[in-house]
Amino acid sequence: MPKTDNAIELTGYLRQDFSVCLGCKICASVCSVNDISGNANPQDMLQRIFLGREISAGEPLVRSCTGCYRCTGACPWEIRIPDVVRALRHELKIESPFEKAFKGSVALFGRVYEPYVLMKAVPFLLKGGYIQHMGRWMEYMGFHLPHKVKRT
Amino acid sequence: MEYGYYPGCSLTGSAHKLDKGIKQIFARAGHSVKEIPDWNCCGAFEYGDRNELLNFSKKNLEKARGHFHEIVAPCPACYKNLKEADEAYEFGVIHPLDIFDESFFAWMKQGRDLKGQVFTPYYGCILLRPRETALRNKNIMEDTIARFGGEVAGEAAKDRCCGGNQIFIDKSVTEKLSGIILEKSRGTLVVFCPLCHMALKTFSGERKVIYFTDLLLHIMGDKSVL
Ligand code: SF4
Ligand code: SF4
Numbered sequence: 153m154p155k156t157d158n159a160i161e162l163t164g165y166l167r168q169d170f171s172v173c174l175g176c177k178i179c180a181s182v183c184s185v186n187d188i189s190g191n192a193n194p195q196d197m198l199q200r201i202f203l204g205r206e207i208s209a210g211e212p213l214v215r216s217c218t219g220c221y222r223c224t225g226a227c228p229w230e231i232r233i234p235d236v237v238r239a240l241r242h243e244l245k246i247e248s249p250f251e252k253a254f255k256g257s258v259a260l261f262g263r264v265y266e267p268y269v270l271m272k273a274v275p276f277l278l279k280g281g282y283i284q285h286m287g288r289w290m291e292y293m294g295f296h297l298p299h300k301v302k303r304t
Numbered sequence: 305m306e307y308g309y310y311p312g313c314s315l316t317g318s319a320h321k322l323d324k325g326i327k328q329i330f331a332r333a334g335h336s337v338k339e340i341p342d343w344n345c346c347g348a349f350e351y352g353d354r355n356e357l358l359n360f361s362k363k364n365l366e367k368a369r370g371h372f373h374e375i376v377a378p379c380p381a382c383y384k385n386l387k388e389a390d391e392a393y394e395f396g397v398i399h400p401l402d403i404f405d406e407s408f409f410a411w412m413k414q415g416r417d418l419k420g421q422v423f424t425p426y427y428g429c430i431l432l433r434p435r436e437t438a439l440r441n442k443n444i445m446e447d448t449i450a451r452f453g454g455e456v457a458g459e460a461a462k463d464r465c466c467g468g469n470q471i472f473i474d475k476s477v478t479e480k481l482s483g484i485i486l487e488k489s490r491g492t493l494v495v496f497c498p499l500c501h502m503a504l505k506t507f508s509g510e511r512k513v514i515y516f517t518d519l520l521l522h523i524m525g526d527k528s529v530l
Contacts, residue, residue, distance in 0.1 A: 163354055164355075184464070184465040184481060188480050218429075218467050221429050222433070224434050225463075230434060230435065238349065239352040242353060248472060250472030254348070255351075257345075258344075258345045262344040264313035264345050266313070276472075281475075282475065289505075289506070292321060292505065293317070
């Protein structure tokens with residue numbers, strides 16, 4: 153089965169569910185990704201999915217969808233486009249170091265223990281220039297022990 | 305009323321201030337909040353398989369079963385996930401904003417007013433959509449600010465995306481999107497979500513970003529955060 157079909161299955165939608173799309177592009181007009189790059193078009197992506205075409209990891213929405221549901225809120229059919237994007241990311245095995253660390257913590261402790269996630273993501277944080285924000289974060293983060301964190 | 309409390313991971317860590325605020329306000333309103341025993345992470349937005357994601361929250365509902373009917377979840381992501389997982393509508397899954405009704409304000413002891421101050425309530429994404437899980441009253445914070453004499457601003461910013469979800473993927477996305485919110489708003493930003501709080505705090509410079517609980521405690525006359 154093509155990757156796109158697998159992804160659709162993960163969302164609980166069927167491919168033909170997207171046939172209701174009116175092509176109105178309201179989703180594109182409110183899409184947060186277009187506040188940055190102007191090249192995101194959820195309607196076009198859904199149409200390609202409906203036509204059985206593959207979606208690549210380079211697709212603007214697959215890379216940058218923020219999961220804001222602005223598209224869903226505005227769409228006459230309330231199509232849950234971010235759910236589709238997340239499923240595509242899952243199927244294409246796209247995972248940022250942070251997402252990996254997040255899931256690692258959940259698997260290990262049953263919860264996200266932030267110091268563990270930050271530790272795991274240190275190389276990424278260093279490389280990505282995040283250290284400059286540390287002072288700001290420390291203002292409200294504080295440090296806490298994982299005393300309530302248990303294995304499930 | 306006795307509520308099952310689902311703090312979620314952020315509120316036991318970086319959003320501990322929100323956790324404390326919720327507990328104080330609920331206690332003063334005469335509600336008890338008790339943590340769901342041994343709760344687990346709700347999965348936030350990180351899982352592409354819808355069943356896998358919902359199963360985290362179904363497990364939490366299972367842990368609440370027999371203990372609670374009403375569950376309060378302050379983090380918008382946790383709130384949405386729990387509400388969606390409750391497919392049979394067995395529980396009342398609420399966001400803390402849902403308790404701010406007339407009876408709440410009737411007993412609330414006012415220590416200060418907000419006269420001469422400007423606030424932008426910034427709801428972000430998940431509290432306003434999708435429709436099935438959205439707040440009932442989408443102007444609740446505006447109403448509250450106005451009730452105590454404050455000026456409400458930033459209507460054009462309230463439902464935009466802060467890009468918090470991308471902060472550890474590509475922070476330039478977050479910087480740009482949060483920048484738009486800072487630009488389209490005025491005064492103190494009042495937020496509801498640990499991720500919005502982080503995104504906006506990171507890029508807000510001198511602008512104040514506070515939790516809605518901070519604002520309520522300020523109105524009640526507690527040590528001020530403004
Ligand atoms: S959820 Fe994704 S696709 Fe939809 S409006 Fe937001 S960024 Fe665009
Ligand atoms: S808003 Fe909905 S119906 Fe309109 S183009 Fe987008 S997905 Fe299709």
